[in-house]
Amino acid sequence: MVPRAYTSDLRAEQAARTRERVVRAAAEELADRGYERTTLARIAERAGVSLETVKAHGPKRALLLAAFELTFAGSEGKESLAARPEGRAVAATSDPEAFLDGLVDLVAAANARVSGLWSAFTSAARGDEAVAAELDALLERRRADLRASVDVLEAHGFRPYAPRDEAAEALSYLLGVEGYTHFVVGAGWSAARYRAWLRDAVVRLVAAPPGADVAT
Numbered sequence: 001m002v003p004r005a006y007t008s009d010l011r012a013e014q015a016a017r018t019r020e021r022v023v024r025a026a027a028e029e030l031a032d033r034g035y036e037r038t039t040l041a042r043i044a045e046r047a048g049v050s051l052e053t054v055k056a057h058g059p060k061r062a063l064l065l066a067a068f069e070l071t072f073a074g075s076e077g078k079e080s081l082a083a084r085p086e087g088r089a090v091a092a093t094s095d096p097e098a099f100l101d102g103l104v105d106l107v108a109a110a111n112a113r114v115s116g117l118w119s120a121f122t123s124a125a126r127g128d129e130a131v132a133a134e135l136d137a138l139l140e141r142r143r144a145d146l147r148a149s150v151d152v153l154e155a156h157g158f159r160p161y162a163p164r165d166e167a168a169e170a171l172s173y174l175l176g177v178e179g180y181t182h183f184v185v186g187a188g189w190s191a192a193r194y195r196a197w198l199r200d201a202v203v204r205l206v207a208a209p210p211g212a213d214v215a216t
Contacts, residue, residue, distance in 0.1 A: 022047045022057045023076070027067035031116025035064065035124040061124070061131055068121055072114045080145045081110060096156040096210050103149070104199045111180035112191060118177045146171045150207070157210030158203075167206055174201050 025047035029038045043063065044054040057063060069076045073084060081087045090102035125132040147168040150160055160167040173179075175198070183189040183197065203209050 018049065018053065019057060020070070022049060022054055023063060023066045023070050026054075026060075026063040027071045027117060030064060030067055030120040035060075035120040038120070061128060064117075064121060064124055064131065065134055068114065068117050071117055072110050078141065080141065081106060082145055082148065091152050096158065099152075099156045100158075100199060100202065100209070104195050104202070107175045108180065108191065108195045108198060111175075111177045112184070115177055115181050115185060118181065142172055142176075143168060146175070153207045158207035159210075159212075160207045161205070170206050171202070174198065174205065 022043065026038070026043045029043050029046055033042070038060065040054045040058055040060060040063075041051055044051045047054065054063075057066075066076050069078070073079065073081055082091065086106060090099060090106055093099040093102055121131070121135060125135040147164060149171060150164050150167045154160065162170065179198070180194060183194050184191065189197075203212070
């Protein structure tokens with residue numbers, strides 16, 4: 001029984017590695033060429049596998065969604081950044097300033113990874129109802145995550161300028177990948193300048209840090 005179990009585990013490991021190679025190739029191809037111009041054949045060529053192998057992990061819509069999840073959060077699945085180890089580590093930081101720095105760094109890094117794919121995702125959603133539904137679900141999960149983020153800000157002593165839902169919408173606007181695309185990709189800002197802008201925007205528009213004077 002031991003050799004058979006070992007063979008089964010080895011096959012599962014090989015299958016997982018192939019899956020990741022295909023999904024990463026899809027992410028690169030989609031970011032480089034966009035949704036419409038990306039083909040399964042080009043993904044296969046980039047991944048170094050057969051077209052049949054890519055088709056087994058497709059269709060293209062499914063590869064787009066898997067590529068987005070893997071690129072944004074580091075693995076496939078709908079678990080948010082906040083629920084992953086790096087997100088929990090940031091939330092567990094007791095110092096308010098260090099917490100804000102950690103939050104901004106976490107989001108900025110994720111936005112940098114996924115900026116090219118975001119364009120492919122939104123483009124595909126305009127012509128594919130299934131992708132559009134996935135995008136709507138993603139945005140709704142983001143709203144829920146950011147409502148929770150407002151609670152965590154408050155727990156660290158920050159004082160929101162608006163009610164919870166309104167503060168979460170403002171935070172969603174600021175932390176979205178569109179901002180990274182505008183400033184870094186479009187305007188040529190450095191990653192450091194973008195992070196500094198993002199941090200300043202959060203304390204100016206969403207929540208005052210502990211000890212700050214807030215006009216009433």
